[in-house]
Amino acid sequence: MPxxxxxxLCRINVRGGDGGAGCMSFRREAFVPKGGPDGGDGGNGGSVxxxxxxxxxxxxxxxxxxxxxxxxxxxxKGARRxxxxxxxxxxxxxxxxxxREIDPTTMEPAYDICDLTHPGDRVTVAPGGCxxxxxxxxxxxxxxxxxxxxxxEPAIEHWIELEMKLMADAALVGMPSVGKSSIxxxxxxxxxxxxxxxxxxxxxxxxxxRAKTGESFVVADVPGLIEGASEGRGLGHEFLRHIERxxxxxxxxDLTGGFENRDPLVDYQTIKDELAAYAAxxxxxxxxxxxxxxxxxGADVASMFLREAAEADGYPYFEVSAVTGEGLDxxxxxxxxxxxxxxxxxxxDAPTVDFNAVVERERLRRDKSITVTxxxxxVWRVSGGAIERMVVQTDWENDEAVAYxxxxxxxxGFDDLLAKKGCMQGDEVxxxxxxxxxxxxxxxxxxxxxxxxxxxxxxxxxSPDDIAPLEDD
Numbered sequence: 458m459p460x461x462x463x464x465x466l467c468r469i470n471v472r473g474g475d476g477g478a479g480c481m482s483f484r485r486e487a488f489v490p491k492g493g494p495d496g497g498d499g500g501n502g503g504s505v506x507x508x509x510x511x512x513x514x515x516x517x518x519x520x521x522x523x524x525x526x527x528x529x530x531x532x533x534k535g536a537r538r539x540x541x542x543x544x545x546x547x548x549x550x551x552x553x554x555x556x557r558e559i560d561p562t563t564m565e566p567a568y569d570i571c572d573l574t575h576p577g578d579r580v581t582v583a584p585g586g587c588x589x590x591x592x593x594x595x596x597x598x599x600x601x602x603x604x605x606x607x608x609x610e611p612a613i614e615h616w617i618e619l620e621m622k623l624m625a626d627a628a629l630v631g632m633p634s635v636g637k638s639s640i641x642x643x644x645x646x647x648x649x650x651x652x653x654x655x656x657x658x659x660x661x662x663x664x665x666x667r668a669k670t671g672e673s674f675v676v677a678d679v680p681g682l683i684e685g686a687s688e689g690r691g692l693g694h695e696f697l698r699h700i701e702r703x704x705x706x707x708x709x710x711d712l713t714g715g716f717e718n719r720d721p722l723v724d725y726q727t728i729k730d731e732l733a734a735y736a737a738x739x740x741x742x743x744x745x746x747x748x749x750x751x752x753x754x755g756a757d758v759a760s761m762f763l764r765e766a767a768e769a770d771g772y773p774y775f776e777v778s779a780v781t782g783e784g785l786d787x788x789x790x791x792x793x794x795x796x797x798x799x800x801x802x803x804x805x806d807a808p809t810v811d812f813n814a815v816v817e818r819e820r821l822r823r824d825k826s827i828t829v830t831x832x833x834x835x836v837w838r839v840s841g842g843a844i845e846r847m848v849v850q851t852d853w854e855n856d857e858a859v860a861y862x863x864x865x866x867x868x869x870g871f872d873d874l875l876a877k878k879g880c881m882q883g884d885e886v887x888x889x890x891x892x893x894x895x896x897x898x899x900x901x902x903x904x905x906x907x908x909x910x911x912x913x914x915x916x917x918x919x920s921p922d923d924i925a926p927l928e929d930d
Contacts, residue, residue, distance in 0.1 A: 465621040467519045468559060471583040474502025474529035474543035476609030479589035482535030483602070494602065495537045496592040499609045500530030502585025503543030507619075509573035513551040514663075516621050527583065530609060533591045543585055553624040553702060556580060559616035566618055571812040574624065580812040582617055584820075586610035589850055595861065605858035607850040625663060625677035626796045628700050630732070631709035632724045633680075634716070636749040638662070639779035640709065641678040644789050668793035669786065676792075677703065701736060704799040706744045707792065710763055712756040712776070721748070721759045722766055729770075743799065744772045745792060751776040752783060827871075829878050836885045837875065837895075844871070848888045 477499025484492025505527050528543035553574055560567040571580045589607030596603060629637040645664025662678040679700060700706065708728060710721050725746070733740035746767035748760045760776045767774040773791060777784035824842035832838050847865060852858040866872055875886065875895055884895045 465516060466619070467516050468523065468616055468618050469519050470524045470614065470616050471505040472524075472526050472614035473504045473583040473585035473612035474527040475611050476500070476502050476586035476588040477530035477532040477540035478609045479591040479594075479606035480533035480535060480538075481592045481604060481606040484536070494592040494596060495535055496606050497533030497535070497537050497539040498591050498594075499533045499588030499607075500540030500542040501588045502530045502609070502612050503527035503545045504581045504585045505583035506545055506547045506579055506581050507550050507554070507556060507573065508547050509552050509554065509576055509578040510549040511552055511576045513549055515551060516554070516619055518549070519619065525583075527585055527612070529612075530585065530588045532609070533588070533606070537591070537593065539591075540588055542588075545585075550619060551621050552576065553622045555620045555622065556582065557618040557620070559618055561615065564616070570617070570816060573812075578812065580816060583612065583615070586612040587846075603857065603861075605852055605855045605861065608852060610846055610850055622702050623663065623677050624675075625703050626674040626799075627705040627707050627792055628677045628679050628703040629707045629709055630679055630700060631728060632711065632715070632719070635709045635711040635724075636779045637678050637709050640747070640749065640777070640785070641676055643779055643782060643785055645676060666789050666792070668790045670790060670793065672793035672797055674793055674796040676707070700732070700739065704743065705792065705795055706732070706739075706742050707747055707788075708744050708772070709747045709749050711750055712748045712759040712763065713750050713753045714759075721763050725763060725766060743795065744770075745788070745795065746772045746774045747788060748774065748776040749779055752778040752781050827874065829875065829880075831879070832887070835881075835883070836887065837878075837880055839875075839886060839888045845889055848891055853891065 480496035482496040484495040527546040531540035556570040557566040587610040592603045644666040667673040764774045775788045827841040
């Protein structure tokens, strides 16, 4: 029997492993007086990866544990011994899980990362940091004995949202206590909780129904909806999401009006309106209208009016009794046939989407951009993934490493960029928690004094296509 531990929406904090530091070492052995540098690279940090697993039915594994960390890379050593890469951390999620990035400022969903709908679909949500390069990489014709190496790259930590949407062929939808749970219990092996009071069903239930013709389909029993469900009333927003993926809606109406003696036609129209208000495409989703409790006295009149309304909307209509089983075989057969038709209308399976390639492409696009803002007069703030990585991987206590960073800045045209945006000689340039004085050629024009530091707009956002690659030649 289902329990209240069903979880279909959660937020988790993920962080890849930090990269290991590169080693600064020189070959020292007998009869080799000038062995040269031989420092190994640091290992890359492990990544946090989400993988769709058909054996899971909810996100309960992430209800109480919210922080996940991958293993860090180890440091490089002498004799060109590279550090070991950190192990990836693979987190299993159910099929139909939508992954979203959370804005760190507002803690609201910012954008969708991917939708894991096939078994084995994977996406890297927290890549590990790159390992630092050992001093063997910095040998040039004029720098024969580099006495510095790169530090490992710290991994990025962020929050993501996981939302699971049931993947079913058909969904039983209707007002509370119309008999949806009784129907799914009669047509499948599902055993939901059944009682004579509203909102007995608090979690969605899945069952597999099989027609006498041999076709089978997955049906979902969604908790009852009420007027205003699309605005979050009752259990509206909690479970309307589970209807979005279903190809066919089985709209169940209580022909007796239930304990409140509601009008079946009003119930029918109310649910139609709520589905359309929640998602516009649900209004045009294929439907089969089901009049339940046809065995009750007086139900035949209500069934006649409901049939007219359903057929006027272009929907097939079936009257059934979940208690006696009347009409259920015909309903299952018609539903199975309609599901088969809808499956045929779906285009052939497209090649599996490489979510990592999509995410990595977007990450690189953001990574290569550089933003320059003026915090106050004579003080500039620079941000951008790639240029920040150069800074954090520099050993600032090593003068030779700092000089190498300055050469990299000049090589990618960073100094010219600062000058172009108004940075003058002697101005302070801040990147992350580091600050240094700008010693390039400035401009004769001073920025306006009326720009408040905390309200300073982005004075420059360089397009990734317009800047030089941020890698060494």
